Amino acid sequence: MGAEGEEGAVEAATGFEVGIVVPKLSRAAAAGAADDCVARLVRELEGAGLLVERVRGVPAEFIKLAAPMGTLGRAAAEMQMKKLTYIGMELQFEWDQVAAFVRQPDGSLFSWRERYCCFRYLIYGIVNKTNSEIVLRFDDKEFHWKQSESLLTRLEAEGVVKLVFPLHDEIKRKQLLRNWALNWLEFTWQPIDEIYSYFGTKIATYFAFLGMYTRWLFFPAVFGLATQLIDFGSLQWLVLPGFFIFVISWAVLFLQFWKRKNSALLARWGINCSLSEYKNLGNELSFLSDSLTVEEKEFGDVSAEKRKLQRNEWFGVLLRIRNNAIIVLAIICLQLPFELAYAHLYEITETEVTRYLLTAVYLVAIQYYTRIGGKVSVNLIKYENNQGEESSSASLVYKVFGLYFMQSYIGLFYHASLYRDILALRQVLIQRLIVSQVLENVIENSIPYLKYSYKKYIAVHKKKHEKESPVGRSVRLSTRVEKEYLKPSYTASIGAELEDGLFDDFLELTLQFGMIMMFACAFPLIFCFAALNNVTEIRADALKLLVMLKRPVPRAAATIGAWLNIFQFLVVMAICTNCLLLVCLYDEEGKWRIEPGLAAILIMEHALLLIKFGFSHFVPEEPAWVKANRVRYVAQAQNVCSKQLLRSISKFDRKLD
């Protein structure tokens, strides 16, 4: 390994990027025992080529890990990591052919996600290679490390290793804090490339989307403000329909242009495929592993295999339909009556006190309901074999969004359609938007801090209690790593194993988008509130990630995935609800006769639906220059290597024969 091409080995090692938490022993105990498991772990980690630093903190002891490039490269080759090459094809990484692989925008060989994968592979790849069990000791406990068992899994099972987590890189973190989180002056600008190289594709995509959404929000915000401030005189009746048409076109264009931006981002991050190809990519890989296991069993019988795959596919589709039916029924039969009952009771109660009481009861009940709903969804999708169009995370997103959609909007619909009271609707809208957004931002940022403070207090207090230090010197958290350890991690409120905290952030964003779009005609000013809110949201989320939380585990996704479909769905819903609102505004006497005005609204609805589906065809999803760059370089490489490639392939063909 690494004998032929050594050009990569001179590269610097990474910083300390991964931490392992083990309980603290007294210095004497740790030094004394030769078969102490923590010492063994450290020796094995060093043996695997990692750079190890041990830090004794107040709540526990920490093992910080860094790796030279060579070690990471070897790990990548061993785990057969696929990596993009210059001919535009993903091939297994080989350390001695490192020149064939495309580098990161900042010049490094591996992205943060790839590095983290390698780290995990190295850490969990330490197995007992001897022919006998090894006895390890921890404090007083003794346990056996079986043959070819992973040391870390064993230690985790014994409770010795409490956590393996990614560490912040202090220099880059400070830099990002300065350039990004505290950079309030530049409204929506963000250093996306730096975010990418520090947090990975998924989080960078979220912030790119949030930034672009906020920038685009200024257009309808200005128009909305204008409708409130300017008196249009005799044309006043045209203002609301005009605003409606403008907002729908705006949303369609925004989503289409987001796709273009996403394509450009993919290209910048060295993901060499178009947006539509990228969507299929995940499925293919999961398919591959699936079909390879089938292949091992019976390779010869092609038609039997085809039948089996087809059966599996349709079974999966049926299962998905059943699960969706369950969720939809649960929403309609359980949640809808509950929400309507609340809206109705709120409307008919007279004293303020009972209203507050009612709202409190409602809020508690809704908390439980959504939590149960989320749990049920997570359990349901576990039994789906998601190999078709949707990945399991997309499936979860749809289900949970269904719950929240009903919860957030049904009360508003109730006000809008049944009472036809536009002013009351506006009031509720403002309440909801401001209260929910402000509250959520506060909660989002304060809860992690409170959690951290509480944990810190517990740790320090316990320490003090244990030591009873006679000198009375105050115990303080001194090292960075122990502070990070005590910080909460970035996880979703429903099911931590499937999604990270972006789930909640996206949910908040879509619910906001739905609210401002679906009730645009009732209250055009709402776009201003949303725009202001989002400007603060960008910096608040950045602060949360950089200061309040552990560094998140990097994830592979590089698009906003299922959320884009939800945004599209909300646009269609917005067309229908705004038409309903216009009818309410227009048809004041409730005659429900199809007069010219009403007919005009119906026609407008259909025309807008047509625009929605027709318009997006005019804006190509991938900018021309992105496509040109992508295709040209690959074509050039393919042409140059063509002959050698062919020789390799025809050799393979002969091998098969």
Add this chain to the structure above:
Amino acid sequence: MGAEGEEGAVEAATGFEVGIVVPKLSRAAAAGAADDCVARLVRELEGAGLLVERVRGVPAEFIKLAAPMGTLGRAAAEMQMKKLTYIGMELQFEWDQVAAFVRQPDGSLFSWRERYCCFRYLIYGIVNKTNSEIVLRFDDKEFHWKQSESLLTRLEAEGVVKLVFPLHDEIKRKQLLRNWALNWLEFTWQPIDEIYSYFGTKIATYFAFLGMYTRWLFFPAVFGLATQLIDFGSLQWLVLPGFFIFVISWAVLFLQFWKRKNSALLARWGINCSLSEYKNLGNELSFLSDSLTVEEKEFGDVSAEKRKLQRNEWFGVLLRIRNNAIIVLAIICLQLPFELAYAHLYEITETEVTRYLLTAVYLVAIQYYTRIGGKVSVNLIKYENNQGEESSSASLVYKVFGLYFMQSYIGLFYHASLYRDILALRQVLIQRLIVSQVLENVIENSIPYLKYSYKKYIAVHKKKHEKESPVGRSVRLSTRVEKEYLKPSYTASIGAELEDGLFDDFLELTLQFGMIMMFACAFPLIFCFAALNNVTEIRADALKLLVMLKRPVPRAAATIGAWLNIFQFLVVMAICTNCLLLVCLYDEEGKWRIEPGLAAILIMEHALLLIKFGFSHFVPEEPAWVKANRVRYVAQAQNVCSKQLLRSISKFDRKLD
């Protein structure tokens, strides 16, 4: 060339697949002259490695060409033809690495389209390689063959070569005639693979679609028949809405399952990509050539190039919007009043004679109108730089379909909505469907035959006249090639250069689909007529291709392209128009009050639209087994060749540095 791997060279030559038509000289003139251009052409063709057979026919002389595999392979390598390899990547063909390339389903190396490309390359690639002009003679004329000028282009310009056209393969043609065109007993079954290897992907796709469409048509046909025959008693009012919902779901499922079938066909024909990737493929290739020319000019300045590409892209979009606006305005401002005027006049005239007169005038006028519209569309898209989402052929399809859509349906809409006369509408529907379909089938099949007979008569007559043979022996067409030469070619009625005859066939099919879908509620029995018509259509079209026409030039398309979008559009239109029809049926008194029934219809419309766009998500476009096969084999090959590939690529990288 061909020195290393000779395994392909022993393969048999192709049949005589291409014919060149030259004027007939008297035997004496042909034999006498050494610098006769036809003799020179034959010598050069033989020099290029082709097998040549000269046939003296009645109307002209024919040069029939065949090629050994080696010649074709060399041509393919010289023209840098891209061909699928076992690693799933298209690479330039190399004759000595022939084992790396995927073979056709029937075992041959090249498909019919690839062979035809090679033939054309070889024929038109004969250039004057000497350092001086060569003087060629034809009959009495003398002309100069310039340096490095293509001989065939020169001869075409001088009028010596009249036509280069693909020849039928008599054995395969007879076989297809027996198995396919005359095989009336098997209703919709067709030997798609044989059609593919004889006619290429585009025509095979059309027949696969037609067959599947006809098979699926039997379901609504049976339901439609049932609604007419069975008396549902008190549930009678539910029958039409039920039929409506069934038909829409049927159409959505049909189109989705067609996509799956198309994916399976792509896989069977060795096109190694999913349906959505295939759609982008054409664009990328066109892009490539576009961007490569840019690259030659200025490679260093990346941002300038990006700006240029972006400018081009948006300019193209604007141009496309402008062209579409022109077409839409022309349709609305010119065609709509005309059609409405006709419908109205037809309604108010009283005597049968004036009606017939009116219809005759209308038919003549409409012929001119659509012809002019087609010409305008063809001219408009010439100025579009179609490099974005749509190819130029798709753009043409949309524009021409717009014309025909208005022409075919506006009269029906007039009857349906303004007069609310369902019985009259039914009558018009039957008339249109039967008359148009029967007439079109008759015309479609008789016009080519009449054309052929006329040409034959002219040729024979001229011959007789020339010879004035004293013996009085009758002149007859004796060879196959001259008969084929006289047959009409398979071209579209609008602009032969852009589309082949499939354009007309698809147009007929979509207009039929639109008619049966959009007026499904007015006349459920119409599906029976359509099903019966299509069963005959399959065999009639097959006969036309095999017997009536020249063998068509093979084309690359392997999906139904823009027509699929039009089918989808017609489904959406059908939802709206059927709702309108139901309203007409329900709201007999014309009160236009939104009563529960009317509201129910509106709700149903929205629900169906939702189904239309939501439902297709449940049926994956590519069957699981197709995907598994595609991905697995490629992955296997990639894994085996991985190291060698990497070595090739890293060498390329060093070259670039």
